[in-house]
Every structure is written in C-alpha cells, then in structure tokens.
Amino acid sequence: MLLNLLGGIALLxxxxxLVKTGVQRAFGxxxxxxxxxxxxxxxxxxxxxxxxxxxxxxxxxTALLLVSFAARGLITLGPALAVMLGADIGSTLVVQAxxxxxxxxxxxxxxxxxxxxxxxxxxxxxxxxxxVIGLALMIMSLGMVVGTSAGMREHxxxxxxxxRLGDEPVMAVLLAAGLTWLLHSSVAMVLFVMALTGAHVIxxxxxxTLMLGANIGAGLIPLGLGWHEPQAARRILVGNLAFRVIxxxxxxxxxxxxxxxxxxxxxxxxxxxxxxxxxFNIALALVFLPLTERVARLLExxxxxxxxxxxxISRPLHLDESLLDQPALALGxxxxxxxxxxxRVEAMLADAIHTFSDNDDKRRLAIRKLxxxxxxxxxxxxxxxxxxxxxxxxxxxxxxxxxxxxxTTNLEAVGDIIDKNLLELAAKRQRHSVSFSAxxxxxxxxxxxxVVRQMQLAMAVFMTKDTAMARELVAExxxxxxxxxxxxxxxxxxxxxxxxxxxxxxxxxLDMLRDMKRxxxxxxxxxxxxxxxxxxxxxxxxxx
Numbered sequence: 001m002l003l004n005l006l007g008g009i010a011l012l013x014x015x016x017x018l019v020k021t022g023v024q025r026a027f028g029x030x031x032x033x034x035x036x037x038x039x040x041x042x043x044x045x046x047x048x049x050x051x052x053x054x055x056x057x058x059x060x061x062t063a064l065l066l067v068s069f070a071a072r073g074l075i076t077l078g079p080a081l082a083v084m085l086g087a088d089i090g091s092t093l094v095v096q097a098x099x100x101x102x103x104x105x106x107x108x109x110x111x112x113x114x115x116x117x118x119x120x121x122x123x124x125x126x127x128x129x130x131x132v133i134g135l136a137l138m139i140m141s142l143g144m145v146v147g148t149s150a151g152m153r154e155h156x157x158x159x160x161x162x163x164r165l166g167d168e169p170v171m172a173v174l175l176a177a178g179l180t181w182l183l184h185s186s187v188a189m190v191l192f193v194m195a196l197t198g199a200h201v202i203x204x205x206x207x208x209t210l211m212l213g214a215n216i217g218a219g220l221i222p223l224g225l226g227w228h229e230p231q232a233a234r235r236i237l238v239g240n241l242a243f244r245v246i247x248x249x250x251x252x253x254x255x256x257x258x259x260x261x262x263x264x265x266x267x268x269x270x271x272x273x274x275x276x277x278x279x280f281n282i283a284l285a286l287v288f289l290p291l292t293e294r295v296a297r298l299l300e301x302x303x304x305x306x307x308x309x310x311x312x313i314s315r316p317l318h319l320d321e322s323l324l325d326q327p328a329l330a331l332g333x334x335x336x337x338x339x340x341x342x343x344r345v346e347a348m349l350a351d352a353i354h355t356f357s358d359n360d361d362k363r364r365l366a367i368r369k370l371x372x373x374x375x376x377x378x379x380x381x382x383x384x385x386x387x388x389x390x391x392x393x394x395x396x397x398x399x400x401x402x403x404x405x406x407x408t409t410n411l412e413a414v415g416d417i418i419d420k421n422l423l424e425l426a427a428k429r430q431r432h433s434v435s436f437s438a439x440x441x442x443x444x445x446x447x448x449x450x451v452v453r454q455m456q457l458a459m460a461v462f463m464t465k466d467t468a469m470a471r472e473l474v475a476e477x478x479x480x481x482x483x484x485x486x487x488x489x490x491x492x493x494x495x496x497x498x499x500x501x502x503x504x505x506x507x508x509x510l511d512m513l514r515d516m517k518r519x520x521x522x523x524x525x526x527x528x529x530x531x532x533x534x535x536x537x538x539x540x541x542x543x544x
Contacts, residue, residue, distance in 0.1 A: 005148040008148060018133065020058050022134060023127075024061070026124045042082040059090065063222035077236060078295075081240070082292045085289055088244070166205065172209040180213065190211055190214050200269070220241065223237040223240075327394070331404070342462065359430065374415040388401055407462065417518055428508065434501070439490070440494065466530075467530060467534050474528075
C-alpha cells in the first residue's frame with residue numbers, strides 16, 4: 001500500500017513538472033514579457049500573476065521569474081508583491097480543475113498529446129503535446145493516490161496517528177509545510193490532501209489544516225531556492241511567505257467555523273478543500289493588495305541592502321550614479337565594468353569545451369550561472385550608459401559611450417551562444433553517449449583555443465586601443481574563417497571514409513564549428529571602431 005502511494009505521488013510530481021517544463025519551453029518568452037508589464041497598478045499586476053502562475057501551474061516558478069527581474073532592477077518590490085498575490089491565486093485554479101472527476105479524459109489526452117509530440121516538427125506544437133501528456137498523467141496519478149488511500153482507512157495504526165494529528169493543528173500545519181517543501185510542489189501537496197480527504201482517511205478539519213500548511217510550504221520553496229539572490233529579490237520571497245503565514249494563523253484560529261462554512265450539502269470533502277484553498281488565497285489578495293506599498297517600505301527597512309553580500313560578480317561595482325554629471329569619469333567607470341563583464345565571458349568560453357568531455361552537468365550549470373551574471377551586468381552597464389547619453393556630451397564622449405554599449409551587447413551575444421547553443425550541444429552529446437573521433441576532437445579543441453586567444457586579444461585591444469593589435473584581431477578573423485572551412489572539409493572526408501565516430505557526431509561537430517565562428521565574429525567587433533577611426537578599415541575589411 002505504501003509503495004503504491006509513493007508511486008502515485010512520484011507520478012504526480014513528475015506530471016506537474018512535465019506540464020511546467022512544456023509551458024516554459026513553448027510559451028516562456030511570452031510569459032516573461034507578460035510579467036515585465038507589471039506596473040504600479042496593483043490590480044493589473046495581480047491579474048498578470050494569476051495568468052502566469054496558472055499557465056506554469058506553479059507560483060514557485062512565477063516567484064523565481066520575479067526574483068530574476070528584481071535582481072536586475074526590472075521590477076520594484078510593491079508590484080512584485082502584487083504579482084505574487086495573483087500567482088498564489090493562479091496556482092489554486094489548477095487544483096480547482098483537478099478536483100473534478102476527469103478520468104474519462106485520460107485516453108483522449110494521451111492520444112492527442114503523444115500525437116502532437118511525435119508527429120509534429122513544430123517546437124510549440126511538440127511542447128503543447130508535452131503539456132497535454134502531463135495533464136493526463138496528473139489525472140492518472142490522482143486516481144492511483146485515491147485508490148491507495150481508500151485502503152488506508154482500514155489500517156488501525158495509521159488511523160490512530162492521523163486522529164492524534166487532528167488534535168494537534170499546529171503540528172499538522174508544520175508537517176504539511178515540511179512535506180510541501182520536500183515535494184517542492186504545493187499543487188501536488190494540496191491534491192494529495194484532497195485525495196486523503198475524499199477517501200475519508202482524514203477528516204475535513206484536518207484536511208483544511210494540512211491545506212493551510214501546504215500554503216506556508218509554498219512560500220518556503222522559492223525562499224529556499226532564491227535565498228542566495230540579492231536583497232531586493234529576497235524581499236519579494238519574504239513578503240510572500242509573510243502573507244501566507246499571517247493568513248494561515250488567522251484561518252487556524254477560526255478553523256471550526258471555516259469547516260462548517262465550506263461543506264454545504266452535496267459538496268464532497270475534496271471539493272471543499274479545493275474551494276477553501278482558492279478562497280484562502282483570494283482573501284489574502286483582497287486583504288494585502290491595498291497594502292503592498294506599505295509592506296514594501298517595511299521590508300526595505302527590516303531588510304536593508306548588505307553591501308558585503310551584494311558584492312558578487314553579478315552586481316556592478318564601478319557604476320557610480322554620482323559620476324553621471326562628469327562624462328569622462330562615468331565612461332571610465334563603465335569601461336572598468338565592461339572589463340569585469342569580459343572576464344566572465346572569457347571564463348565561460350574557456351570552460352565550454354570541457355563540457356563536451358564531462359559525464360555530468362556540474363560544469364554546465366556553473367557556466368549557465370555565469371551567463372545569468374553576464375546578462376545582469378550587461379543590462380546594468382547598458383542602462384547606466386543610456387542615462388549618461390541623455391545628458392549633453394561631446395561628440396567623442398557620445399561615440400565612446402556608443403562603442404561601449406556595442407561591445408557589451410556583443411559580449412552578451414557571446415554568452416548567449418555559449419549558453420543556448422554550445423551547452424545544449426554538450427548536453428545532447430552526453431544524452432546520446434557518443435564521442436568524437438580523435439582527429440575530429442583535435443580539430444575542435446584547436447579551433448576553440450584559437451577563439452579563446454581571440455577573446456584574450458580583444459580584451460587587450462579594448463584596454464589599450466592599440467591599432468596594431470586591432471589589425472591582428474581582424475586579420476585572424478579571416479584566418480579562423482579559413483580554418484573552419486578546412487575543418488569542415490576534413491570532417492566530410494572522414495565521413496566518406498566511413499569513420500564511425502565521425503558519423504555519430506557529424507551534426508554536433510559542424511554545429512560546434514559554426515557556433516565558435518559566430519562567437520569569433522562578435523569578439524572581433526571591438527576592433528572595428530578603433531580601425532575605423534584610424535582609417536585602417538573600410539566596409540569591415542582591412543586595407544592592403
């Protein structure tokens with residue numbers, strides 16, 4: 001019985017993850033853009049939170065998106081708290097839908113989902129198929145949990161333990177909060193509580209108590225995942241948890257009255273749990289939405305910025321706002337920050353090749369974290385220079401600011417190619433358990449080493465503005481283009497010879513060469529303004 005119960009919970013967790021992953025891959029960009037539209041209008045921000053969390057089936061995922069925005073200064077605390085109040089409502093709508101008897105839809109959803117995933121070449125359609133399959137598995141897993149739970153009523157020891165738990169509401173809340181954090185899914189926990197209540201394994205008051213604990217646990221999950229983030233981001237998570245704790249404590253005080261209200265004639269216990277879960281979060285929004293700005297100011301006083309903790313690489317160190325009225329000093333500060341950005345990109349590029357020989361994802365995750373830092377720094381530099389250009393500048397200073405923005409944009413593009421292309425290729429090689437031929441791997445590592453040297457030379461050119469080094473950087477671009485062509489021809493020759501390793505890794509090999517050549521093109525861009533100013537370049541080609 002325990003094995004079947006754990007199997008049902010495992011399937012429930014996996015299916016919710018399947019749906020969330022499908023939504024993020026198919027509609028992630030649209031949802032992020034939607035969240036960025038959250039403004040000082042609390043009601044609109046709350047509504048956006050409902051939409052995003054319903055689509056992601058997770059208030060935690062919404063919270064982590066907000067954390068990334070707050071860390072980059074794209075959203076202030078008040079609107080972010082309003083979004084979270086809406087996100088908490090959005091996650092309850094998923095529970096509401098699952099509270100109905102949907103077993104008859106399982107075959108239709110599975111057939112439609114598998115057909116969409118396997119027969120379509122369109123990425124959005126395939127991910128929509130993944131979502132539909134996840135929904136079918138969620139319904140199936142709930143059936144497993146309910147079926148197993150029915151047998152738990154006959155277990156004397158379990159019945160005794162649950163009856164004692166019903167007499168200790170505080171312990172029940174803490175237990176449910178801990179289990180929710182352990183499962184990392186409040187939706188899964190509330191659905192599990194509904195299944196136990198519907199099978200009459202636990203009473204309705206105990207089910208409501210566990211539901212309140214699940215709501216507190218839902219606030220703990222993103223707090224644990226985002227605690228390493230800057231203070232501005234942590235305030236969102238602390239505020240969200242505080243709303244839930246205050247609401248749960250008040251609801252616990254009036255639990256008996258609440259139980260008598262939510263179980264009208266004809267409503268099943270599990271539907272009562274789902275309804276109360278939704279009404280609880282709606283009540284939180286109604287009470288706290290008008291207070292979000294006051295709560296934001298309180299959190300800012302209680303959780304002031306910690307300079308020692310905020311001094312991580314993702315936070316700009318040199319962008320002093322007080323220098324904006326002194327363009328020469330501001331441009332110098334921005335240049336130092338750009339060098340920090342370039343150092344992060346160089347580290348990403350140097351390590352990227354090793355991910356193709358790794359057998360785990362530790363290095364890939366570390367590089368992806370660096371890319372997040374690169375994105376954050378690039379955005380901070382760009383906004384700083386944009387504010388600077390709003391003031392009257394000499395032609396030389398305006399040109400220098402433009403060149404800095406252009407170089408940071410190209411550095412971010414290099415980071416994105418590494419993150420979204422090279423690392424994905426490395427993951428694909430690992431999944432398929434294939435290896436490059438010795439000759440092919442030697443070509444790739446040599447090509448990569450040349451691109452890394454280009455990166456190092458570009459950083460030197462940026463610091464010194466040396467025309468000779470800038471010419472060398474651009475000249476090497478042509479050499480690397482020729483090297484890419486030669487490496488491709490040698491790879492095709494190995495294919496004609498029937499080299500097994502080359503056949504297995506052909507797509508990976510060619511894609512790596514293409515991506516590294518693209519990286520080099522972005523790197524070389526730092527030399528163009530210098531050579532244009534000296535008259536050594538015309539239409540992006542060196543003079544003879």
